[in-house]
Amino acid sequence: MDIEQLTEKIGRIDKSSLVDKVEFKLIEFFVTKQLKPGDSLPKELELTDALKVSRTVIREALLRLRLMGLIDSKKKRGAILTSPDLVSILERSMNPRILDDSTLKEIFEMRLALEVGMADFIMERVTPLDIAALKFIVDAEPQATERHIFQIEHEIKFHGKLYEITGNSTMKKFQKLLLPVFDYVHSSGILSKPVSERRFVSHREIVDIIENGSAEMLRNGIRNHLENHFSRLFK
Amino acid sequence: MDIEQLTEKIGRIDKSSLVDKVEFKLIEFFVTKQLKPGDSLPKELELTDALKVSRTVIREALLRLRLMGLIDSKKKRGAILTSPDLVSILERSMNPRILDDSTLKEIFEMRLALEVGMADFIMERVTPLDIAALKFIVDAEPQATERHIFQIEHEIKFHGKLYEITGNSTMKKFQKLLLPVFDYVHSSGILSKPVSERRFVSHREIVDIIENGSAEMLRNGIRNHLENHFSRLFK
């Protein structure tokens, strides 16, 4: 009889810790009770009575939920349910000095992919006001000299605005989160290829595409604009 | 004198809790000691002695680090440093039933953007073996009848393979993570527009582009293939 059949027959033992179980039970509780963000949870001591476990366990489970962004607890008021913000959860772990190089490189790549792919959302949702704002940003940029210098602040301003135009706040926050990683990867020795000095599609040209072009043109424009980064990844 | 100047002069008070400080100190410790994944941490009681705080506080700080994916602790062996996996951190919070609708919709959008944007990585890194695998997947798909039926399993298989080809494991895991959300959004009432039955660029055509086309063609091809989803977002 093979192992799988055996475990099937005997049934697997529950190796999860007490805290695991409490955590699960609490989430179940939220869902079945249809609690909405802002609703308050039972107090720690009430939970100890109800679940018959120590306050330590309750606290640890609640802590997990808090780190997941599911609840928010204040003194005296107790804990209340919140709508979890995925990005701020990631934020806690997003320390470039701790992540390993290959992960950092992959995040760098994801940012590039995301930016190329968001062209459709920009074209769909851009307003005349946005275009004016983009033009304002571009006008404030220093004239490009013969050699292209990577102006990090202007890059951030321009691309940040693009994310904003998508109207997708998760994406926008994601970008903000990825920025330090991107910067770190860009300036550290992780990417072996040197930084190219060539100029490709400029910010000004991208604005022009947004104003007069199509989603397809914008995709290609952004892709080309990012060529300096892509070429460091590809041979 | 305005508030800002005042706080500048007086200096802001540290409102962080003890656990916050310990957490920070521990991370500092990792970084300055240049600990690598696999290295073991001091025991809880040693930390209690070293930092002069109770074991409760130490444990809570360690718990946070564990939830961040920074450490992994086993009985007797103590805690060891690990390289955090961002995706598995997100996984804990990615419960469609708990996230609110607007966040879910934004995640849905991000997935679309990512998929369009990853075309360059696919074209750069695809191998003949990958193409053969894609063809195999496509061949196994049922013939399209006059009406396009959304075959979730085949969608997953095909698109999963695309992510795999990018060679970016973070992106691949990200997709796997987003799948339940995507499915949930697709089939729940969050998107008001109905599911279109029209057929656009097929899987087979995408494979053909990958084999014979360019990155630009693939971007457009994937975008068109996903039109059914895009059109539910845009009017």
Add this chain to the structure above:
DNA sequence: TAATTTAATTATGTCTGACATAATAAATTT
């Protein structure tokens, strides 16, 4: 009476010390 200050309450934050449990290392037996 209204506004302010003070006191009481309450729930989380921190501390201490103890025992349970599981994984490893050491000692023993075969």
Add this chain to the structure above:
DNA sequence: AAATTTATTATGTCAGACATAATTAAATTA
């Protein structure tokens, strides 16, 4: 030398206490 038993050790769980901050109620003052 291999297998078994025992001892050790570090995390997991427990219980109860006090500290602290935020809120509410009461008291005071204008």
